[in-house]
Amino acid sequence: MSTDRIPAVLVLADGTTFPGFAFGAANGEAVFGEAVFTTAMTGYQETMTDPSYHRQIVVTTAPQIGNTGWNDEDNESHDNRIWVAGLVIRDLSKRVSNWRAERSLEEEMAAQGITGIYGVDTRSLVRHLRNYGSIAAGIFTGEEAQGDVDKLVARVNEQPAMSGADLSAEVSTEEPYVIPAVGEKRYTVVAFDMGIKTATPGHFAQRGIETVVVPAGTPFNEIEKHNPDGVFISNGPGDPATADDMVAVTRDVIDSGVPLFGICFGNQILGRALGLETYKLKFGHRGVNVPVKNHVTGRIDITSQNHGFALKAPSNDSGENLNPGETFDTDFGPAVITHTCLNDGVVEGVALESGKAYSVQYHPESAAGPHDANPLFDQFVSLMDEHKAAKNTTANAAEQN
Numbered sequence: 001m002s003t004d005r006i007p008a009v010l011v012l013a014d015g016t017t018f019p020g021f022a023f024g025a026a027n028g029e030a031v032f033g034e035a036v037f038t039t040a041m042t043g044y045q046e047t048m049t050d051p052s053y054h055r056q057i058v059v060t061t062a063p064q065i066g067n068t069g070w071n072d073e074d075n076e077s078h079d080n081r082i083w084v085a086g087l088v089i090r091d092l093s094k095r096v097s098n099w100r101a102e103r104s105l106e107e108e109m110a111a112q113g114i115t116g117i118y119g120v121d122t123r124s125l126v127r128h129l130r131n132y133g134s135i136a137a138g139i140f141t142g143e144e145a146q147g148d149v150d151k152l153v154a155r156v157n158e159q160p161a162m163s164g165a166d167l168s169a170e171v172s173t174e175e176p177y178v179i180p181a182v183g184e185k186r187y188t189v190v191a192f193d194m195g196i197k198t199a200t201p202g203h204f205a206q207r208g209i210e211t212v213v214v215p216a217g218t219p220f221n222e223i224e225k226h227n228p229d230g231v232f233i234s235n236g237p238g239d240p241a242t243a244d245d246m247v248a249v250t251r252d253v254i255d256s257g258v259p260l261f262g263i264c265f266g267n268q269i270l271g272r273a274l275g276l277e278t279y280k281l282k283f284g285h286r287g288v289n290v291p292v293k294n295h296v297t298g299r300i301d302i303t304s305q306n307h308g309f310a311l312k313a314p315s316n317d318s319g320e321n322l323n324p325g326e327t328f329d330t331d332f333g334p335a336v337i338t339h340t341c342l343n344d345g346v347v348e349g350v351a352l353e354s355g356k357a358y359s360v361q362y363h364p365e366s367a368a369g370p371h372d373a374n375p376l377f378d379q380f381v382s383l384m385d386e387h388k389a390a391k392n393t394t395a396n397a398a399e400q401n
Helices: 044-048 105-112 122-132 142-146 149-156 199-206 220-226 244-256 265-273 375-400
Strands: 007-012 017-024 031-038 056-060 086-088 115-118 135-141 177-179 187-193 209-215 230-233 260-263 278-294 300-311 335-341 347-352 357-360
Touching: 007 115, 007 142, 007 149, 017 086, 017 105, 017 142, 031 086, 031 122, 031 278, 031 300, 044 056, 056 122, 056 135, 105 115, 115 135, 135 142, 135 149, 177 199, 187 199, 187 220, 187 375, 199 209, 209 220, 220 244, 230 244, 230 265, 230 375, 244 260, 244 265, 260 265, 260 375, 265 278, 265 300, 265 347, 265 357, 278 347, 300 347, 335 357, 357 375
Parallel strands: 031 056, 056 086, 086 115, 187 209, 187 230, 230 260, 260 357
Antiparallel strands: 007 017, 007 135, 017 115, 031 135, 177 209, 278 300, 278 335, 335 347, 347 357
């Protein structure tokens, strides 16, 4: 940590300011994004390298950040890139204390050109974001941080809004790549990279699944060439209302009968494919301690989440929201809301009643976070087992005829 304290200020679009000191790439260049907060007490490296945080300035509620340093194993982006626009913290650890650390957080941020601000009253800031919602913001450092506030606010307000932002193409892979299965290969899964975290194909690999990661919006006739046993739609940033191409591809996948599993952004895409609408949450769900109820099993999981948009609950003919577990009609047969958040009732999962397509709003890969939801990967394997058995039965019947 540098002994030279460079002044910095976080400026919100409503004119509220939070002073502090710069760290990381304190090069005098302002950074802009949507100010959001995470309640996670651990996992800042996984958070910062999660492509879902593209164009967001992340505020941590944990009071001290940086004490475990930075390593070369826990990055969640395919190219090890930090995706957050900036980082806002209360206290930057003066030393690194972890046997896996390769360098400090500040060194990695400086190397990747990411600006942070420390010394901020994050309790007051998070309370502001909870009361008034996530908001456009900017981090200004050096002489600029001491400039005219009205001018800084004007610059903050010039940035494009998160609502209506189509960001998946900005974080998605440009070319397909393959993560091989560990041990004997059982299945092939095509994963749409909406902003996929590296832990997800890792979980597939441990279950004998080869994952072919393809760019967002890849047409169905292209993924058919891989002869997938299942299709996965990943997490990612931006407004799901802009993902019309992915919604169309998802409908093609459902029509084909290939098992489908989605998480986070993938949950919103499947929901849209089933006819549901989406909306922007006031301040979103970001953390590793969010309670979710599975209305199919009655089980409650503590989950890892990062999303600012959500699915609207389906309604009946009178305009009243259906209760979780009640079916609603889709072009592909009955569907059901399977999960809701116990904090605020937000829809957290949707599935076809046939079981051939399902999704959740949270992150079962647990990077970082609890492992409660990890069995969702096994559910996908079981679904592919059933699909394979049905295909074999059909093929055997055809041979006998």
